Amino acid sequence: NTDMLQMREGLGIIRRNLVNVIDAIAKFAAENRDLPCLGFTHYQPAQLTTVGKRACLWTSDFIRDLEDVEYRLENLQFRGVKVTTGTQASYLALFDGSAEKVKQLDVMVAGKMGFAEGKIAPVTGQTYSRKVDASIAQVLAGIGASVHKFCNDIRLLANLKEMEEPFGKSQVGSSAMAYKRNPMRCERATAIARFLMDVSTSPLHTAAEQWFERTLDDSANKRLAMAECFLAADAILRIVLNVSSGLVVYPATIAARVAGELPFMATENILMAAVKAGGSRQYLHEKIRQHSQASAQRVKTEGLDNDLISRLQADDAFANLDYEKLLDPSTFTGLATIQVDDFIAGCVEPIRQKYADLIGKADSELSV
Template sequence: MAAGGDHGSPDSYRSPLASRYASPEMCFVFSDRYKFRTWRQLWLWLAEAEQTLGLPITDEQIQEMKSNLENIDFKMAAEEEKRLRHDVMAHVHTFGHCCPKAAGIIHLGATSCYVGDNTDLIILRNALDLLLPKLARVISRLADFAKERASLPTLGFTHFQPAQLTTVGKRCCLWIQDLCMDLQNLKRVRDDLRFRGVKGTTGTQASFLQLFEGDDHKVEQLDKMVTEKAGFKRAFIITGQTYTRKVDIEVLSVLASLGASVHKICTDIRLLANLKEMEEPFEKQQIGSSAMPYKRNPMRSERCCSLARHLMTLVMDPLQTASVQWFERTLDDSANRRICLAEAFLTADTILNTLQNISEGLVVYPKVIERRIRQELPFMATENIIMAMVKAGGSRQVQRFLEEEVYPLLKPYESVMKCKQVPLDKNVVCVIPCCISNSKSTSDTWQLGSLPASATAPDFLVAWIYS
């Protein structure tokens, strides 16, 4: 039933996804105009196919329907729905009012889900078509960033504790790899979409079989013709009254997975902003805090994380809906789907638009990165000391050696661990060759910035992005 309230008024609630965040093009795909115009298009396709297969539908009726696809009286439709308490029949009557000659053949043989479910599938397909290039654009922008910073060493973290060196570009490639998987999954789920088609009230096509006087072939042709007119390669062979709600699970699962990727990326950026190694774009007149003017808050990344959490939770709706659909269908799916499908796509659209903005303006501070590397250098060298000792014939289990020989040498520099502001003496690096010498190793001295090929980005970018 139509809702009350003026959604353009400041006195009425509007979803922030539509009023504040999502793009106009995505909002339009989920708009009433797009939905009900598609209903009319589906009624036209059905009438055209029925006429072709021999039902008594005139060219004049077809032309009248074509001429009024955009002529939607939303006020009349709302009044009809209030009276009939049935949205599809309200729009059948509204369409028939402006197509009086065609009124008798509009929706001929169809059930509500002919327009409802088929429109939803068209909307899902077109919404995915909007997301795919946006995600590809984000990947492209991050690939440019990774290529530019492919060889810039930075301190890697495990457990958010200093680990070994990686590069800024290679870390970015971790983000890109996840997004590439999301791109492949979005494309797969889009290509796997099937049309519900022309199936009747319980999926048996009984009404159409009656219209065509038991001619199975014509009923099959009708289904195929309407499916092709809608731009789908395949329709479901069997349905209940609705298409299986497993489709909604598939689509929202992929979007939730995208949300997880974006949340991880933007969390990394937020942590790096705290370390002052990297930050998102900060506009000239942007205000970081009303009370602390020096602050440069990563608000875009925070917005992405906030919305990504919402996106990840939405997949629970279709999971529960599919599990409680009784037999050929129950209507307890309807209200839930009106909310979760639209919100999932508007949310995904928002985080991709925002992530593109972030990726196009990421700022890196190499001097800060270098200072942190030098602070942690003596401790990072421990692994290299162990490897050098093993190559020289020593045991991999060198804990005792480290405790007795290495850590005492590091004693003067304990302040580095306790207070990162204490500058590190350049001579601390001498600990490394000294320890190796004590273990009678002939290994080369470990060098700052020397990384294996697997730690750099170019090979990944060539294999995944530029190929």
């Protein structure tokens, strides 16, 4: 029963941390809702998105984690007074065979501990089912996966110099190379997240290993695994809150990377515009193919800038097009900006309203 109280309190702390992480990343998403950036699939350049839309993907994962935590809190059952093998035989003897009094005692004790009558385990062995531990551990491991994905993305973006975690004024980025600014916070979080995902499998083995009403080989393992799961989840959420509250964006670098890839992405629009101007689609398609391959070869083998647009502008078949309009990055992001607005209004705001008393109450101070 004490374990149930501790886990209920622990899940409450995790819920508070998640709410604050969701709020912080959503604020970042709103601030950058319409900033076009290069999308990546397979870590290769893909269609444009926006910095804010990408942040919504991170936020969405943490919302799923919050929903899982809420489910576990809402369905957590108190073991109650069931005695050694769960039959309540000792209490039945104490109350001279009155089953009603035994049941009443179960409800009274649960109520004193803050569990309603419908939140008492109907049957148990000597302990509550260790499947409870396993289920909670998997929820915490899910948080580990979300944190790992978020922090890995920030680490990759830092390498691209598009975005980075906050960096202290006197912080040492590398003990060997003074010029470096290693993503130390995110590296720390991914390391702990991997540990969390690994240790979360142990409660499953403990649940599987139980013999009949109970065997004691669960005890030492449980006291290590469940405590470490909660401590690790709390630590990585605090790191994410610290990072997401101080993310630094470099729009000029983002724009330069977009400009380097956009000419290739814009060829379909350029082709359609040239056809509308009276050109032959088959002829124009072949011209674009030739110019694109020549430009790509220049980029790959000579390390020079992408000159596809200047090549097209110099070609009479494409000379009179409105390239400023055709190459406006905002026209390549689809509904990304609207999706950010809709997501925040429909998914984040209800959380902010529901947990208004928790926002701003999580500790994100780190020693770096």
